[in-house]
Amino acid sequence: MSRTADNLPFLRIEGVTRRFGAFTAVDDVSLDIDRGEFFALLGGSGSGKSTLLRILAGLTEPDSGRVVLDGQDMTGVPPHARPVNMMFQSYALFPHMSVAQNIGYGLRMEGAPRAAIRDRVAEMLALVRMEGFGERRPAALSGGQRARVALARALAKRPKLLLLDEPLSALDKNLREATQFELQAIQERTGTTFVIVTHDQEEAMTLATRLAVMDHGRLVQVGTPGEVYEFPNSRFVADFLGTANIFDGVVEAGGPEAARIRSAELGMAFVSAAPAPGPAGMPVFVALRPERLHIERAAPDATTDENRLVGRVRDIAYYGDFFMFHVELPGGRTIRVSQPNLRRITARPVDWDDRVAVTWDADAVMVLPE
Amino acid sequence: MGRLLVPLGLGFAFLYLPILLMVVVSFNDSRMVTSLTGFSTRWYASLWSNAPLMEALFLSLRIAAVAATMATILGVLAGFALARFGRFRGRGGFAGMMAAPLVMPEVITGLSLLLLFVALEAAFGFPAGRGAGTVAIAHATFGAAYVAVVVQSRLSDMDLSLEEAAMDLGARPWRVFATITLPLIAPAVAAGWLLAFTLSLDDLVVASFVSGPGASTLPMVVFSAVRLGLTPELYALATVLIGAVGGALVLAFVVLRRRDRGASLP
Amino acid sequence: MTAATRRALVLALPVAWMLLFFAAPFAIVLAIAFAESVEGIPPFALALNPANFALLLEDPFYAEAVLRSLRVAAVSATLCLLIGYPMALAIARAPERWREPLLLAVILPFWASFLLRITAWIGLLQDDGWINGALIGLGLLSEPLKLLYTDLAMYVGITYCYLPFMVLPLYATLVKQDPALLEAAEDLGARPWRAFLTVTLPLSLPGVVAGFLLVFIPAVGEFVIPELLGGPGAQLIGRVLWTEFFQNRDWPLAAALAVVLLLAVVLPIALFQNRAAKP
Structure with missing residues (x-):
């Protein structure tokens, strides 16, 4: 982890708040990001993730709080003076300029010499594997090619921080996955710090070294994808990232090694491998991921x-790579259990209307405070 | 679509038959505009040697060029402010003032501006007398309203992130305007200028109010000529003007279309 | 330079210009509408004198001119709507590459001298004009019809000149309509005509209103077309104002007429905006 001279992190977001009229888009957000990270801001629409990104770019000024980048306070620094560049959701390629002119635009604005611009543009075209496309107009490019030009343009000035606003949302699934890998490779090769905004949890999990889940303008949880998926700190995060079966419960007994959570509606107890979040009697949620459950x-x-x-099995949904069993429990609740599709469909071990037992290990039980 | 072709055809006949008639009659030898006798270009020669009419034409062209340029400067500034400044104080009043000339009856515009010029002359001695200058000011005022509308609507259609991207890449506000905004709205600006130009060239009522002795614009001269009697000379003039304007418009359309198409091909 | 300074610089010129050459003239018109008419240069003396408005109310000549202007404008706008709607619909439903050229063809005459295009109608409509000539030549008539200097000629002229203003907004709303809406209506059993009446027409109402106003408003104050094509009886408010100003040199009365004309134009706009503001 690299730190700047005065021991500040590379990027520090400190108590940033932004309101639009009565609506608070970003609510007192503080966050540190290290040099070279690929950081994802994940949230639904209206969660404030895009506003936060625009505050980093300087396109929106915060009402309060500040952003410090590499030891420099960014407050009041206009977007054109920030060592930060952005890949826009619409790509915002200038339609009246060629690909090469688009990529060289930022350098021209700096007043870089022509030869230097030409070399850098060639370098960027090679980086995004678009050699030979320099003279094309953006209108003559496919969606994936436009995305790459937008990336090359944003990287051409060697920004300290690259911001990506839903960069792949316009691409179809296969192209999106291929471009994700490419994005990751380019980030590793250039060593630039990336901050990406996305509503797609899979995208955030595959790309990011760390991610922050946002809701109603606040950071709900920050951590590596594994931490946030395996140890969500709230019902919202458990539900937002992946799929979860969530039940009400009350702490029955706690200890440093394990906790017992009693569920009145199911008439049973969950035993968790993690310590209880509070004393006995505390109401909690229990979350179980469908893929961590066994069915027989x-x-x-x-x-x-x-x-x-x-x-009893009420429904079996076929997804191709896995099955999702919907099991109706005695109290009327349904629990979802997924099973990988390992064999051909003919010999299904469990079928409609079968009476089944759903079991799990103690480390699959996630106990969340209410 | 099929059964709509009939009203469409009739509509176009309604729009174009009078124009066709003028073109045909302008090449007719007869002094009358109502009987065809033979092909002749003599009305064009006669038009060319009609000094008052030609003087008025060149005066009108000069006024139109000045007024359209002034209107374009005012209209681009106003349209930009209305499309990009969000809600500023006095925006409602400003927007209303910019748009009002669009729906203002010409007689009111003409009368009110004349009364203003008279009052200004009485109070400050300026403008001293009325003529081409006051006509150009009047035309620039209502032309600006049209340019502002065209520019504003083009700017509102434009993706805001293009300008943000330029800013993000290090362009200062005026360079964003010069390198991104202006090139992208250029067709709208050109259309606005052309609109203001033709409106000025076409205006009879406002010019009749605000012009002075010795500055008779083309419509003013044509209007008095028509009241004296129709001549094929006027139809020759109409043919020249329609040919020039129509040619320019069709050319602009073809060029724009080709440019758009060129952009979408590899 | 701060953002506020930049904005002020952008706004300064248009604001100053419009205040001087648009807002100030209105204040002057209002002041002169209450002035007294006198012999001299300028031919008025400032006062607070409601006599001009009183005259406009008392003399039925003026009230009739206002009412006739409103009626002529409404009839002309309706004629434009009847001719323009099928044209706009046909263009909106045409294959995409045909739409722009067709629209251009509608707008093109608007760019070519309006005054001279009116003179074409004089040649068409006069007693020995092309229309009478054709009708007599075909044996349909023995005596020429009086067409020029009639209300009919005036309506033809206004409709002819303002038709593009009707087609443009109609086209703009019609072309935005999702064709699937019409397909859905027909799929649900509506015959094409019913589908038009129940889906296309109601959805195009904003365009109808916009087009109607775009024709109605300038037509209320129209001076040139009634003067060149209309009969001597076609005393419209624009023409009356012109006469009072240029021939009778009664500037205060002309100014008062301008105020009345402005109200006649502003009221329909205000009504429309009020309606549009409601959900």
């Missing part, structure tokens, strides 16, 4: 018990 035909005498639920 229940023996006739099987009953609901610790970390085991017995119910």
